[in-house]
Amino acid sequence: MKLRLGLSAFLLIAGVVPGTGPAAASTTADEVAVSPPVMGWASWNTFAAKIDYNTIKAQADALVSSGMKDAGYNHVNIDEGWWQGTRDSAGNITVDTAEWPGGMPAIADYLHSKGLKAGIYTDAGRDGCGYYYPTGRPAAPGSGSEGHYLQDMLQFQRWGFDFVKVDWCGGDVEGLDPQSTYRAISDANKAATAQTGRTLTLSICNWGKKNPWNWGAGTGAMWRTSTDIIYYGQSATLGQVLTNFDQAQHPVSQHTGYVNDPDMLTVGMPGLTDAQARTEMSLWSVSGAPLLAGNNLATMSAATKAILTNREVIAVDQDPRGLQGVKVAEDAAGLQVYAKVLSGSGKRAVVLLNRTPAAATMNVRWADLGLTPAAATVRNVWGASNAGSFATGYSVTVPANDSVLLTVQGTDAASASYPATGSRFTGITAPATGLAVATFFYTATATQPATLAVNGQQPTAVAFPATGGTPKTVSAVVSLGKGNANTLTFSGTPPQLSGVSILPLPGTHGVQVVGAQSGRCVDVNDNGIANGIQAQLWDCAAGPNQTWVPARGQLVVNGTKCLDAYNSGTANGTAVVVWDCNGQRNQQWTLNANGTITNAVSGLCLDASGAATANGTKIILWACGGGANQQWTRR
Template identity: 40%
Template structure:
């Protein structure tokens, strides 16, 4: 919602008022599995009605938007959530204390709307507030968390955006955690998006509570607003990862005074920052240019990369910014962003973005699709307020490419673990509830090894006895550089043994603590998908 709306809402609510460590370091609890809901392993993608429609939400609007997404290429591009914002309910709860969908706006109720959205293969999101009233003055969920979560689940809701108006000054973490627990108790997977406007340093605790958290105040449809929010969000990369994302607010692509060039910059920067991609424009009437921006598969692939790293600023001088984002297959995405009002040349090097070891690198321009080669210089003439994005392939991802963190089993929601923290060679690895221990902290090195522990205790992930048959156990062994100790991170989230070509798999697709890891023929199943970080 808009901050102006919040101010007005507070004015109308006379008895109420509005209030205005890197997660993957050794020894800290990995937050990716903190919720245990298995959602948002890559940043969520969808639509929200507020930016384009404000309070004018309705069942017909949501249905027509869902139908448009289904047919215009957005759904195929990865947009899956169709989200209702404020003003969907009546001003009073029913006699049992339950929220009531406005019968004029939603004649089939939220459940009927959800059923329609689900029939298209999409998911439905809804809005509520962690205060006594929403920002527009409708009933809030503070003190009603259990009842409201049960309503959402019974209606088939898949996503909750939880705002922060009229919060009585109660601690944010307490209020947001109460709804987290209420959602979990329903047993329905509901993506949980925290919207407390970047207050209370939410990024330092948000991963334990929600799948994403707003890092800033509300965006508006102007370049200056987008630029301010970019600057606030770009430095928070260490707090983001699979299942828990920094959220710089919804996209204004196609709205207000945003030009096509500025819209492409916003989309590029949000993808580079691994941000949720929530379109906020009139989808049924979107122009061809707006849809082309929103559905650029090359840029979306950067946002949705399974490694789950938020891009960081490599250099920034005079409004000329270079960002780099390591990708799961060893490529690096580079964004060259021109904040200034004049065309400028922006340059960096392969070494500066962490690429080494090749005489030539391949650059793919993610907006034009054109490819080129360079011996190391990465440079482009970038228009005012524009962004050029490259995917850089070749060599090894040195410098920052040795990625350290937990190896998360997507299907089980658990972590690759060395049993009992042993250092005994030949111990078969397993999955276990994530706990941040040294026996769950792995480094994928520039030479494609997975190492665990450090110093004289360091061991490598190893395919037993150089075997290449399905069912081969995966163990720890003294590092020796052989190909049975080399592992490739693939864009689809699989990890393949270089020697065998088989996929790292959780035995039987089980999810219990202690289930062993092994090699199996790659099949694309969830038990063969992993995220590192």
């Protein structure tokens, strides 16, 4: 699992002065703001491949006249359909100038003249999505960039584009490796920038294949974590919105301007009620996700415009600390509380999400958010109203299949501070296994990339912005193990680090499940989130893929996945997998006093297959026999 830095709004460090140990507290002026998630509009949901200069111009004009640009929507992204795969004798992309008068530089120039940024689209493979899934135009062979990565990135930059979305239809059909392919595209993009001096933001769109949250940071600015919410012509549903939201929950991967992307918004598209659209906006905002509208801006309703341009909601999404919200409570199945640590001291955004068919009173506890029990002020964001001041927590009735978005201003709980030893922090203590906010103090004369590893989890690329020669801070959500053996290590070219402050988020706390025989932990391979991944043994690193939250007899990992006896099996050797939590008995486990863990359907014991102890040993069910491979401790 990986740990990722997001830039911080300043937390009080119970202190570390550069290089020395405990010292002075600091103020919010010390934060460095991260690059915010992209905001704008993209053409696919409404127009599919049926686009041309006039279509894009009309939407750009509507973006400006509607007030969306003033609210922060500054990208206009041209998706599939602008190009039919044609190239000249030198291999340069050519377009139909009847559809694009003046070629692609003309539309980029027009967007820039409106104060907007211009986005364009291609595929990682030889043939793009317009070949495999023609929508509004005939199949277009050759509409991908494979074999032309540097040439195409140079051409996009020279045309004046600011953003490129690289899809995966051709790459998927060809069986390309996502990680190495997108790194090659990223390298080509950087090489093009070295020639042109322009910056082209790279959006990775491989639908979550090969878990891009493990490697996306530093490769692109954003990476898709799932399939599309809708395909062209479909109506949006709240169920699919929630599925995409669930699959984008990788808080340790989101930092320093790198973000998880659950797909374009469907606000204003057929199928969603206004209340459901507000829920989508709330969830995207607490996630710090890109806000790319996909509706027809020229014909949208006043209600849709009001939802998309709500400044308080947008401020939550664009918060300069750059962290992703995390699930901090689920007191009853389907009643979920998500919280995002915001810039400044003691400020949180909270979404209370009721996935059930009945209205419910839902609670948010200050302790779960990393706040003291002292009185905190609560604001209902969509209601634009102050609820008042409350000690210990707040309760509100949430309608069925609906949500409430709050901001809370309280007092941060005590944090612990540690000095840097070079580029390393050791002996970091956590009261329980789970997530915390790490705020790093550093000094950098120029933007410096580095790689962060936590306890041997999946490392992540981190961008430290220049500080002007004075100490500043950035933050990351990190996953720590219970005890004092946690280590944070930077490699590459980190800046001068002086200290770190650790603020636990108790609502995320769970346990590592450790085999008595192996000393290794029950683990979800490669931080995967697909249903059916078989649990395994792996070296304990306290990552999110090894943090199991006991809840209503279940063992929950990554927020919405439960340890599951596959297909409710009752035979010896039944695979133990992860699956969407559903409350069924094959996801119910008894943690016995003798160290065994038994399944409610079969009564069989959680077992390290074949009494093996190596990394990768599969977890199965077997008749309880008292062996050490069926003994587990929780820490």
